[in-house]
Amino acid sequence: MIEINVEGMTCTGCAAQIEAALQQVAGVLQASVSYTERKARVVAQAGADPERMLAAIAALGYRATVNEVAIVASAEPIASHDEDDSRLHIAVIGSGGAAMAAALKAAEGGARVTLIERGIIGGTCVNVGCVPSKIMIRAAHVAHLRRESPFDAGLSVTPPIVLRDRLLAQQQARVDELRQAKYEGILQSTPAITVLRGEARFQDEQQLVVALSDGGERVLGFDRCLVASGASPAVPAIPGLKDTPYWTSTEALVSDAIPNRLAVIGSSVVALELAQAFARLGSQVTILARHTLFYRDDPAIGEALTAALRMEGIEVLEHTQASQVSHDNGEFILSTHQGELRAEQLLVATGRTANTRGMNLEAAGVKLNQHGAIQIDQGMRTSAVNIYAAGDCTDQPQFVYVAAAAGTRAAINMSGGEASLNLDAMPAVVFTDPQVATVGYSEVQAYLAGFETDSRTLILDHVPRALVNFDTRGFIKLVAEAGSGRLLGVQVVSAEAGELIQTAAIAIRARMTVQDLADQLFPYLTMVEGLKLAAQTFFKDVKQLSCCAS
Known part of the structure; x- marks a missing residue:
């Protein structure tokens, strides 16, 4: 390893910039840069020239010197551990939310951890999921408000000029900053965690074989292992699709241009968030929904979202599937029972599939469900005694906060503890406009669980915040147990629905009644006052209340 002292860095973005430059230097296998320590650590092939590394840093405007004491010829990962270390050894496959939470919790508990990552550190959320998508959605929301708002009569409209390259640069800079601050920097500053670059597969229930990124293989024994390998976009088996340059969400989020015409296959979270974002940035968007929007949820949710999207000029084709896809002369042609649909670009957003293929999980005795996801219990245990799993590769809901909570509990259990994850009051948010937020049971789910229910739906015409915003799209629905009045579930479609749903989750967790x-x-x-008003509808006619009445 070569350690380089770096002067002139002013933020974590500087560290990320230097790290990227070092990784382009001939002979460099791995580079990590710490802004707080003002150091770069480089793993390089024998004979690699440190002067080229210094030159790469100097070209960016920073001053660098090699720490002579730290030059060690090595092709091993940074901060490798003594194999004779008697501490509990936990192998973690992946580096996303579940993996990081588990690795840090295990290290905190005294274990030594080997974290194995085949690609970029940080997993889906920070790199190609939550963070970049929410940045793009927010930019699109601002563009929409400049073009159109409820206050256009008194505020002049200024249609935006969308400079996609600059928006993308801003988005990527924040992604890089967060990845360095929340993932790479933390790993670099945690001596108990070794990062091993490569792709892992199981040899048996106590050993992994890692195909190293720089060549060769390494057999890694472990006491416990956490599989947190995440998920990838699912691609439906539509004839012709795989032979076309379609987008998944990954490509869409880093697209360097906004297509004039965009077709979207999908009817749930990612499909609708990105469809609306692209429409607000200038695309003419058509959504192909196999059923209705959010057909697994309360029907009122899909109805409200469909109306909102159509009001913005987005075409929503319900009960529509593509039977054939082709690409000719820069254009996608989709065949449907309603005729032919043509678009400049096609986004496929039909869910995500667990990254479990190629891991030889059967050799370790780990069972998968029919969709290829790892089956786990509430303690994140798999069917193999020393192997645990968490995050999107499992049969749990695919949310990063669920993954992180599962990873933490898995680490506790791998270290001899007894922790479980209760998802009965798990809030979920869709970042469309209006937003969709849910927690607990819908009416149908409550019925299937054996409850007799009493429900009320409050339209937003009765919520003062919505009225003064001049935006009364949506509703708040409370599902209660008949007789006791105990709150069982809440469904919300409104602006800022994501900001009020946690209050509902806490109320459900506390077993509160609507009273x-x-x-x-x-x-x-x-907006959260809408929960109180919705609860009052069980006992009063809220139309007859004064604005602040209790």
């Missing part, structure tokens, strides 16, 4: 909720103090002129 309890109606009796609480909520600040006036907030």
